[in-house]
Amino acid sequence: MHGESFLPYGKQNVTEDDIQAVIEVLKSEWLTQGPAVPEFEESLADCQGSLHAVACSSGTAALHLAMLALGLKEGDAVVTTPNSFVATANCARYVGAKVIFADINPSTGLIDPKSVARLLEKDTERNIKAIIPVHFAGQPADLPAIHALAKRHGAWVVDDACHAIGATYESNGQSYHVGGNPHSDLTVFSFHPVKHIAMGEGGAVVTDHDELAERLRLFRNHGIDRCDFINTDMALSPDGIPNPWYYEMGELGFNFRLTDLQATLGLSQLKRLGNSLQRRREIAETYRRLIAQKFIQDEVIPLTLRPGVNHAYHLYVVRVDFSRCGVSRAVVMNRMRANGVGTQVHYIPVHLQPYYRRVSPTDPWDMQGTEAYYSTALSLPMYPELTEADIERVVNELSQALRVQPVETASGEKVKEDKQVS
Template identity: 45%
Template sequence: MISKPIPYGRQHITDEDIRAVIDTLKSDYLTQGPRIREFETKFAGYVGAQYAVAVNNATSGLHLAATALNVKPGDKVIVTPMTFAASANCIRYCGGEVVFCDIDKDTYLMDIRKLEAMLKASPRGTYKGIVPVDFAGYPLNLEEFRKLADEYGLWIIEDACHAPGGYFTDSKGKKQHCGNGCFADCAVFSFHPVKHIATGEGGMVTTNSKELYDKLCLYRTHGITKDPALLHEHHGGWYYEMQELGYNYRLTDFQAALGVSQLERAKAGLERRHEIVRRYNEAFSGIDGIKTPFNAADAYHAYHLYVIQVADRLGLYNYLHENNVYAQVHYAPLHLMPYYQQLGNKKGDLPVVEEYYEHCLSLPMYPTLTDEEQEFVIEKVIEYIKQ
């Protein structure tokens, strides 16, 4: 019996992380200082994007992306139902209408075949954009989504919160990292404690568009600029102008310092996640009643989550919790949340995601999970399934 609880996810804070934060706390800047730009530059380099904008959380990042893409009241945007609420809420914040597209039964990502059917069934111009999600860390094939988006005149916000470091191989054999901006207009990442990189709260928006980058920067800080090239008047060095209705979505310098420090271990963290996956897969292979995650050969899964499917999900969930293994469910389908049901969605609309939800369970997955702890998790899962 393991006496210490084993959560489904956990941050990893090192002495180097702590020193980076302390050094910044002792510096001249706690916010709007040099560590922000350092974090943005290094993160953009990590995912392969031209621009990155640090924000106080990923929800803010999604809202900024939707605002920069000019989502207006009445605009219809297609979103996956297998995601955290923020992926759809960002459209509602702008007054847009959310339309859900069901998921693929293997990858749990937005089903591009169903997306294409939705687009073909409606007059051109009905939809303005799509918000697909690299769910659990599985990278979307955004090359395919981009072709479809271009055909129907849609923008793409890639919710990559689960997938820094993940990539797919495109039609030319090139690795395309999640959030690199080659196919999506904007991508959004999260630095919540259970994610690959933790800053407490925090997020990043990446893009390859200078126009969108400028808008993201403007909206992040109240719609205010001091850039002499953009000012309508020039009163002196102190002068600034509020040119749009923006927000206060800034990240602090000490959070950015933590992010820079965490980023240095990102590759090692991904490798450890893959080791954990191999152990799970080997242990569960051949066990009737456990479906392990799908992973195609041309995709490098970032494994934010390790999701299995079982017949009696509630029973296994309760049994694991009784044994100090705090497995979790990701997520209740978003279209069935009371808020979205009152907007016209109902049970039965999206059968694949609804069936997935009945059986899914996320097992502990984080780099500091020990082999002993993982063996205990495996033992308890198999114990319950076989009894």
């Protein structure tokens, strides 16, 4: 049994200041629908360099709101990546639209614009109404290329930036923030505890489109409007003054509201985002250096960085040649866990989920990049509190776990076993 603390693959950071800020809200008049939500939205929009931020109850709700705001419906289709959490694809299904999966680049884990282009070419009936790239692990996808393809096709771009708050990329020599750029219509964030900003649950959509922002707000709150009434006779009293109790539901919306408790926690954490991103980038650099020293070429390699990007490092993913090492990923993960290091696989390709095999069958031939990526991916611990010694320990544990010895079972079968089982 190891005597050191367990290192999970990701971990939230909640400080005494965060706790005090939330306590103040608990003592205030507003637990929800109060002033903290617009305050958080303003800070987020400022931080992203966008005109509007609409906060909501989760990243999943934010994706769903994006589909509703764009008016996607049955008969429409979206193109997205299979290398994401299921929520990215599910949002299209919530509104009845079809999901078409594009392949990914196995060296980055990001959606491949060439695969998107092929899918758009085949869409002669122009059913594809939106493309949803994911800035996987915190690295911006090639938004300028995807945006150019989408606009030529008459489709929207909704980028899933749940991993990538604070990431930047370059286009034509200019630097752009994910969430505040001309290459996307709506950008979605999650504030789940494993993400950079931990609100328990929470999400947001940022946009520069005034009309879309209004629709996002409408669908977030049951589709209820308190101005622009249709039933004007009901809205006004016989003497012509507005009825103070009156509201109208013009659309079928949801309760996707964020509470003031969550927004306050988010506001407090947003202040630390710059420091957290800097530390994550330092950790990534240490990993890169130690991995290059420890492993022979191609045995373990970090994901490739695209030129000009400033990665947000929600995750630190390496690609491991398990077959060359002669050991399965399950054995490596179990061995590392037994020695106090948590790892994870991001992600099981969404098109292989039983639901999507049923509703969106995908030709395996078209998904070779995804298959190559998935067979090798392993996420190592990544969160700002990791020390240099922790990172060294993770790399050493990975190295040891890959060098397990085959032992013979009673039946004479050779299986891989940990040579240091205690």
